[in-house]
Amino acid sequence: MMQAQGKVIKYGDNVDTDVIIPARYLNTSDPQELAKYCMEDLDKTFIDRVNSGDIMVAGRNFGCGSSREHAPIAIKAAGISCVIAKTFARIFYRNAINIGLPILECPEAAADIKEGDEVKVDFDTGEIINITQNKVYKSTPFPQFMQELISANGLIEYIRKQLGINN
Amino acid sequence: MGMTMTQKILAAHAGLDKVQAGELIKAKLDLVLGNDVTTPVAIKEFNKIGVDKVFDANKIAIVPDHFTPNKDIKSAEQCKYVREFVQEKEIVNYFEIGQMGIEHVLIPEKGLVVAGDVVIGADSHTCTYGALGAFSTGIGSTDMAAGMATGEAWFKVPEAIKFELKGSLKPWVSGKDIILHIIGMIGVDGALYQSMEFTGEGVSALSMDARFTITNMAIEAGAKNGIFEVDDKTIAYMKEHSQKPYTEYKADEDAVYTKTFEINLDDIKPTVAFPHLPDNTRTIDNVGEVKIDQVVIGSCTNGRMEDLRVAAKVLRGKKIHPYVRTIIFPGSQKVYLQAMEEGLFKDFVEAGAVVSTPTCGPCLGGHMGILAKGERAVATTNRNFVGRMGHPESEVYLASPAVAAASAVAGKIVSPEEVM
């Protein structure tokens, strides 16, 4: 069963890819290097206070802007185990699924969860449990095809399976 | 229930007679695109798949445009990595410095996209090619890798919003003002996951350059793609630039749209998007006193001939304000050469502007015009996010080439009428 649990770091609406990872750092694609600058232009303290397993919660249109996969890569490499938002920008959504960063759309949870709350997510059921506030929210489960992508651990593994490559 | 233009193109490429909004499909790709920032990540993923060859060496295009000519050692290493892959896989459509341009100006110019195509690009502004009546959308590097290996991509069939254009534009009003007006109206997530379909008798009054500017910014409304109905101008453009056969798709009479907006082009005024979101728009008469430090004219949004001609018309015989730096970056080598032959560079240089080689450069805060803390720029680009053009406390105001050029002269944001 796939689960995530951690403390919440919370942001607002329209968190764009330029603040997730500013273009001045795009001259590398090394995840650890990118993680160092994650969220820098929005929240300089992020990288110092994030702990492995923490959950990011945000408002509408998370990840809007450029197609840079460096954005979900940086978030994942910084240790974030899951992003919950009211809505995601579509390219970010695709990229996160394709690289295996779990993300969930849940307007209720995104509005209710507070910075610092301890939250547990069950990806199989789509259930989000707010341990601090003792509440449970239900997110829409992924469609079948996306579940296949996630269980294959991303698009690349999925394609390898489809092409019958197992070297 | 009928299909939208986008749905028809997707159905044809999925080998289906019919598709419905929300359906997940696999579509065949006519072109897979990448740049110097996204392709290195895609190559790493491609190598993990374990196939030797790309699906079709003619149907991949790679354009090093973001940090080129390379701004530092790291970006040079990235380009070298891409170049080695291109040579090894014998990718035909690679455009080296000297032939390149900003990808979304270059690709249509090279005739690599025509009406009815399905295109994915590891760059969010890949939606630009919808101006030609193609389905074209931005994706990430992993999708690019998968596309290069298999020639296919997965899509959720989108719903659509219809924009019916009527009338014609007033002087000094352009495609940029139309799209800023629309984004201001529907918001940066107003078309999230959806297509923006542009139709109506007002379309015929718009040049191809104006249409490219409009579809370019569909992503700034959160859209999956923007698309124009094909008309005589589209066909003339394709005949001039491409040998590829095209297919024209019209929406069914009974196609379903989530919303329909009637846009009367006569009512549109020059529009400026204030920091830090493209939907934070004001018409030029409501801008107030905004002093500026820099003007940037160019990019994949407004780096085409029509854009440079308007800017030159405003700047001709005038002097740029002494406290304003003006940087003009044409979209491609072809645009560069034509602007030079038309004498536009003379107007720019005599007015006190610099002309850069085609590059993304300042648009994404890469190089060639980074802003310091507290500085303000008027730019004809497409994004004004926090830190987009430099320091997180700098500001970008998005506008048309006419407004940008006029503002360069005035030292503050003004309408072209004020300096002419």
Ligand code: SF4
């Ligand atoms: S000009 Fe700007 S928006 Fe266009 S492709 Fe380059 S960086 Fe992206």
